[in-house]
Amino acid sequence: xxxxxxxxxxxxxxxxxxxxTIGNGFFGIRGSQEEDYRNQVRGMFIAGVYNRPLGTExxxxxxxxxxxxxxxxIDGEHFSLESMKVLTYERALxxxxxxxxxxxxxxxxxxxxxxxxxxxxxxQHNQQQVALKVAITPLFADCQIEIVTGIDGxxxxxxxxxxxxxxLRVFGDDLLGASYQTTESNIGxxxxxxxxKKGVFQAKNRRITAAxxxxxxxxxxxxxxxxxxxxxxxxxxxPFEQSVAQARQSExxxxxxxxxxxxxSNFWRDHRVTIESTASFDQFALDFAAYHLQIMTPxxxxxxxxxxKGLTGEGYKGHVFWDTEIFILPFFLYQxxxxxxxxxxxxxxxxxxxxxxxxxxxxxxALFPWESASTGNEETPKFAALNIKTGTRQExxxxxxxxxxxxxxxxxxxxxxxATDDQLFLETKGKAxxxxxxxxxxxxxxxxxxxLEIHQVIGPDxxxxxxxNNAYTNYLAYYNxxxxxxxxxxxxxxxxxxxxxxxxxxxxxxxxxxLIPQDDTYLSKPIIDLSLYKERPGSQSIxxxxxxxxxxxxxxxxxxxxxxxxxxxxxxxxxxxxxKNLRYYENKTIHDSSLSKAIHAIEACRIQDxxxxxxxxxxxxxxxxxxxxxxxxxxLHAASLGALWMTVIFGFAGIQTTDGQLxxxxxxxxxxxxxxxxxxxxxHSLFFELTKEQVIVKKDSEEPLPIFYAxxxxxxxxxxxxxxxxxxCVS
Ligand code: BGC
Numbered sequence: 001x002x003x004x005x006x007x008x009x010x011x012x013x014x015x016x017x018x019x020x021t022i023g024n025g026f027f028g029i030r031g032s033q034e035e036d037y038r039n040q041v042r043g044m045f046i047a048g049v050y051n052r053p054l055g056t057e058x059x060x061x062x063x064x065x066x067x068x069x070x071x072x073x074i075d076g077e078h079f080s081l082e083s084m085k086v087l088t089y090e091r092a093l094x095x096x097x098x099x100x101x102x103x104x105x106x107x108x109x110x111x112x113x114x115x116x117x118x119x120x121x122x123x124q125h126n127q128q129q130v131a132l133k134v135a136i137t138p139l140f141a142d143c144q145i146e147i148v149t150g151i152d153g154x155x156x157x158x159x160x161x162x163x164x165x166x167x168l169r170v171f172g173d174d175l176l177g178a179s180y181q182t183t184e185s186n187i188g189x190x191x192x193x194x195x196x197k198k199g200v201f202q203a204k205n206r207r208i209t210a211a212x213x214x215x216x217x218x219x220x221x222x223x224x225x226x227x228x229x230x231x232x233x234x235x236x237x238x239p240f241e242q243s244v245a246q247a248r249q250s251e252x253x254x255x256x257x258x259x260x261x262x263x264x265s266n267f268w269r270d271h272r273v274t275i276e277s278t279a280s281f282d283q284f285a286l287d288f289a290a291y292h293l294q295i296m297t298p299x300x301x302x303x304x305x306x307x308x309k310g311l312t313g314e315g316y317k318g319h320v321f322w323d324t325e326i327f328i329l330p331f332f333l334y335q336x337x338x339x340x341x342x343x344x345x346x347x348x349x350x351x352x353x354x355x356x357x358x359x360x361x362x363x364x365x366a367l368f369p370w371e372s373a374s375t376g377n378e379e380t381p382k383f384a385a386l387n388i389k390t391g392t393r394q395e396x397x398x399x400x401x402x403x404x405x406x407x408x409x410x411x412x413x414x415x416x417x418x419a420t421d422d423q424l425f426l427e428t429k430g431k432a433x434x435x436x437x438x439x440x441x442x443x444x445x446x447x448x449x450x451x452l453e454i455h456q457v458i459g460p461d462x463x464x465x466x467x468x469n470n471a472y473t474n475y476l477a478y479y480n481x482x483x484x485x486x487x488x489x490x491x492x493x494x495x496x497x498x499x500x501x502x503x504x505x506x507x508x509x510x511x512x513x514x515l516i517p518q519d520d521t522y523l524s525k526p527i528i529d530l531s532l533y534k535e536r537p538g539s540q541s542i543x544x545x546x547x548x549x550x551x552x553x554x555x556x557x558x559x560x561x562x563x564x565x566x567x568x569x570x571x572x573x574x575x576x577x578x579x580k581n582l583r584y585y586e587n588k589t590i591h592d593s594s595l596s597k598a599i600h601a602i603e604a605c606r607i608q609d610x611x612x613x614x615x616x617x618x619x620x621x622x623x624x625x626x627x628x629x630x631x632x633x634x635x636l637h638a639a640s641l642g643a644l645w646m647t648v649i650f651g652f653a654g655i656q657t658t659d660g661q662l663x664x665x666x667x668x669x670x671x672x673x674x675x676x677x678x679x680x681x682x683x684h685s686l687f688f689e690l691t692k693e694q695v696i697v698k699k700d701s702e703e704p705l706p707i708f709y710a711x712x713x714x715x716x717x718x719x720x721x722x723x724x725x726x727x728x729c730v731s
Contacts, residue, residue: 028311061318124263153206188233190240313635327639350376365439407476438484461561598643
């Protein structure tokens with residue numbers, strides 16, 4: 001269970017930095033190298049610490065002062081994997097322990113050979129702490145070792161300074177502290193670092209460092225430990241003082257590592273999806289996804305959510321998209337329902353901003369921002385790429401028209417309700433979310449002759465902008481409003497309006513070729529050969545050949561759109577409609593968004609094309625783990641990681657939870673012998689074991705729980721065994 005970098009290569013430095021991130025849901029620290037390299041982007045993020053730099057319209061997740069950097073000198077020579085002769089090198093993040101460790105032996109210019117081991121681990125017990133270590137062993141001759149490390153507030157977000165320095169201080173001879181404040185959001189940040197040795201301190205220009213120097217005998221090890229405590233005014237009144245006080249009592253590296261080991265061993269024991277197969281990569285990709293989902297998501301804090309890159313990089317400015325409700329939330333809902341509740345509470349607490357946005361655009365109810373940060377206001381940048389020839393900027397249309405996010409949030413509320421029956425949440429938050437989102441759709445639809453239509457939207461497919469009657473949006477809006485009726489939210493007049501909406505809303509149906517039009521014009525647009533672009537998914541290479549406005553006029557989809565609809569509302573469409581549309585639309589989809597392949601894989605399972613499903617799943621695994629050098633430089637694709645878990649559970653295991661009924665209908669890939677996974681359903685912890693012959697479902701209590709298999713309802717007490725071949729069941 002290790003994410004390994006076997007060779008140092010500058011081309012991959014930032015991709016590995018994302019992959020090798022350590023964290024604990026409170027903070028994330030990129031796996032950058034200790035020493036500086038050209039183009040290396042360091043990163044440390046705390047969930048919820050956003051700031052809006054002067055002159056910009058959107059808040060950014062602040063790249064906090066660096067604590068990882070260590071300048072090492074051996075006999076006066078700077079340690080560098082670029083300039084020194086590297087004899088051995090391996091860096092690995094051990095998913096079993098949470099420790100990132102680099103072991104290397106270098107030869108310096110005077111011929112001496114030295115082993116340099118650096119490691120770090122996030123504290124899983126006290127989430128404010130991270131422990132770092134540098135251990136240097138001269139192998140055949142004594143060496144002079146010098147290390148300079150500290151807290152470096154010169155860190156920026158792609159060059160933007162987010163913090164002002166408040167205080168840089170030294171306490172005794174082993175502890176230093178720094179206090180900063182974000183420039184606009186005024187969040188106080190306190191960072192302290194305690195060492196296991198006495199240092200010589202220096203402070204200048206938002207940076208404070210400690211220097212350590214020692215003559216080290218051959219075959220003995222010089223070990224420097226640094227425990228860093230992070231504190232913010234979001235949690236503590238006096239973050240600087242709090243971090244210093246904590247650091248004074250900080251634990252040793254070994255203790256923090258032990259705690260991390262215990263945490264991860266419990267996590268894997270209780271939450272690992274295991275696959276027995278000839279392809280070990282599948283297991284690895286799932287472990288990788290679970291590890292990262294776990295460290296990027298706040299464990300017990302509803303005031304923050306998960307950004308599109310988690311806490312692994314600056315990409316998308318740390319903003320929260322529909323990715324969270326539709327792609328990330330399921331992993332938690334069916335394992336840690338309280339975390340799913342927190343993610344929905346984050347939206348509930350931001351209803352004010354969503355209402356304000358709706359009013360601004362003359363709608364009722366709540367129009368949630370396409371991109372969200374801390375305030376609940378729209379954070380989508382107004383412009384994307386600059387055309388340097390014309391000086392014009394491409395406007396980002398999502399904030400203005402990608403309104404499906406409203407229904408996506410309501411959808412997630414219903415997912416949560418189905419899985420938990422949490423009446424308290426429904427009464428205190430769920431109903432308000434359903435009411436306000438439904439009210440938005442009532443005002444968003446327009447009457448055309450005798451039916452209601454939804455015009456000028458962007459569906460999930462961002463390559464088709466400002467279209468009418470996007471099937472995904474219309475159906476999800478319908479579903480959203482039907483929830484309002486189901487839960488009887490609002491007064492009788494409102495409910496009457498909801499009824500009328502449901503009767504009159506146009507839901508695009510399959511045409512004579514069984515195709516559901518993605519929108520009013522999609523199917524009448526020209527078709528082009530996409531094979532070249534499909535070879536490089538995620539690269540948006542089509543935009544090098546066509547202007548965006550031209551792509552808009554073609555049958556080209558960036559990502560699952562109609563297929564996304566088939567996935568979210570499985571009972572609305574027959575198997576043959578799914579088969580026909582899946583094949584048709586996949587052929588028109590470049591998968592330039594990471595939110596695409598896995599959803600297609602799930603639908604391919606549904607039409608029992610498990611070979612295709614498996615191929616799509618494996619391709620989805622490569623989104624962050626493939627060999628292309630720069631694809632994850634600015635962070636991992638959080639939604640894609642969530643979607644890998646979804647593919648295995650909802651696709652290969654064939655779990656469906658629609659209408660509050662738990663159904664299982666597996667479709668294991670050819671080379672998988674078996675798989676097991678935990679699944680929390682209606683407050684029961686279930687455990688599934690799937691083989692080529694059987695499905696075994698276990699639960700702790702005797703209380704009967706209905707489960708559907710092959711169209712029949714069974715009552716699960718402690719154990720049920722379904723036989724695949726003859727569709728029989730033994731309890
Ligand atoms: C996708 C969106 C997604 C966003 C953040 C975009 O490229 O088209 O669907 O929400 O990335 O992941």
